Amino acid sequence: MPGSLKKNTALGAVPRPIHSELKSRRIVWEKEHPVRWSFMKILRETSTLKQFYPQINPYTEVYPVRDHVWALYNDSFDGAGDVWMYLIEGPKRALLVDTSFGVGDLKGLIRHLIGDKELIVCNTHAHYDHCYGNAQFDRVYCHRNEVPDLMTKNNPDIWDYLFNNTEEPVMVWDERVEPGKPLYTDFDRHDIIVDRDHRETYRPYEIVGVEDGHEFDLGEGWVVEAVLLPGHTPGQCGYYDRHHRILFCGDLTGIGQRKPQSPYSEFCTVEALHDALIRLKPRFAQIDGVFPGHGAWDQSQLILQYLLETTERVMANPGNCDSVQEMIRDGKVQQSMTKNIHQWTALRYSPQRVFRKQVLKSQSQDSLIP
Ligand SMILES: [Zn+2]
Numbered sequence: 001m002p003g004s005l006k007k008n009t010a011l012g013a014v015p016r017p018i019h020s021e022l023k024s025r026r027i028v029w030e031k032e033h034p035v036r037w038s039f040m041k042i043l044r045e046t047s048t049l050k051q052f053y054p055q056i057n058p059y060t061e062v063y064p065v066r067d068h069v070w071a072l073y074n075d076s077f078d079g080a081g082d083v084w085m086y087l088i089e090g091p092k093r094a095l096l097v098d099t100s101f102g103v104g105d106l107k108g109l110i111r112h113l114i115g116d117k118e119l120i121v122c123n124t125h126a127h128y129d130h131c132y133g134n135a136q137f138d139r140v141y142c143h144r145n146e147v148p149d150l151m152t153k154n155n156p157d158i159w160d161y162l163f164n165n166t167e168e169p170v171m172v173w174d175e176r177v178e179p180g181k182p183l184y185t186d187f188d189r190h191d192i193i194v195d196r197d198h199r200e201t202y203r204p205y206e207i208v209g210v211e212d213g214h215e216f217d218l219g220e221g222w223v224v225e226a227v228l229l230p231g232h233t234p235g236q237c238g239y240y241d242r243h244h245r246i247l248f249c250g251d252l253t254g255i256g257q258r259k260p261q262s263p264y265s266e267f268c269t270v271e272a273l274h275d276a277l278i279r280l281k282p283r284f285a286q287i288d289g290v291f292p293g294h295g296a297w298d299q300s301q302l303i304l305q306y307l308l309e310t311t312e313r314v315m316a317n318p319g320n321c322d323s324v325q326e327m328i329r330d331g332k333v334q335q336s337m338t339k340n341i342h343q344w345t346a347l348r349y350s351p352q353r354v355f356r357k358q359v360l361k362s363q364s365q366d367s368l369i370p
Helices: 034-046 106-114 128-136 144-152 196-201 270-286 302-316 356-368
Strands: 061-066 069-074 083-089 093-097 118-122 139-143 170-172 175-177 206-210 215-217 223-228 237-241 246-250 290-292 323-329 332-340 346-349
Touching (some): 069 106, 083 106, 083 128, 083 290, 093 106, 093 215, 106 128, 139 144, 139 223, 223 270, 270 302, 302 332, 302 346
Parallel strands (some): 093 118, 118 139, 139 206
Antiparallel strands (some): 061 069, 069 083, 170 175, 215 223, 223 237, 237 246, 323 332, 332 346
């Protein structure tokens, strides 16, 4: 969900800025998460890991995280969480996890890192911040539950929401944004590789849905496995690099809001996430690092255990949350609850989306309405 155009930060404080040489400049900041922010600030401002190739892609920072594995950083372009993509280079093929917003030449940067090796492109899920660079590639893989949503993103109109599309200037935080200019993060719209001005050049990419457990072969026995971890979206999928024993998990901690009639809606529930974690649990101890779509990476496998325990506590008593917010959606008051995850962040969920049967029941009620 995009950030708010009204200043809206924890304690009313603007997050401590993180300085960078990127061509993007945030106007709307995400709320400062204490642990995440410290990690990002130290990593990006002072660590010696950072590589930056502004002549190829001035929007992306590159961090080697293992031999032949990189984390690629983009500022968020819509006021929400800053984004990580990951690139794994195997002996014969490379695999890219997510494509972020598609601002700047992602493909050129990857070619710089891995040469002309064959590249497999995968998405964790079909949200703005993870899949809008897909259009720079010919074919993209995702879990099959995610295919319907990804199809709706395969067009050149997807970037419109980033701009002030009115005739008037708009005040965003303390800044005046002129018509046609970016609302959330300032950047040059011509750096969208395919944008409105180049509409005729948009070529839809091929979408290939895969099953849970699908194996991507990077050569010489190096396998990356798709691991369905739904809840945030129906086909939210992690990718497990068996060679390095690291999991690129995507977004796990917000259960998605979704119309009950939408395909695979019952996967956007706490229960669906819980069941997927139970399936993965026998392998938690093998995982030597968890790399999420946002925030601190190379986290302990304990975050998976603590997330699993949180889903169990929610399912035992959905109303017993740590915070509740009310909002109006489609004319109805809806509640968004959070339950804290031990030593990590919080699981956000709606009390209507804890169990699959709640969603399936409202689907069958909807189908009775003529
Ligand atoms: Zn995300």
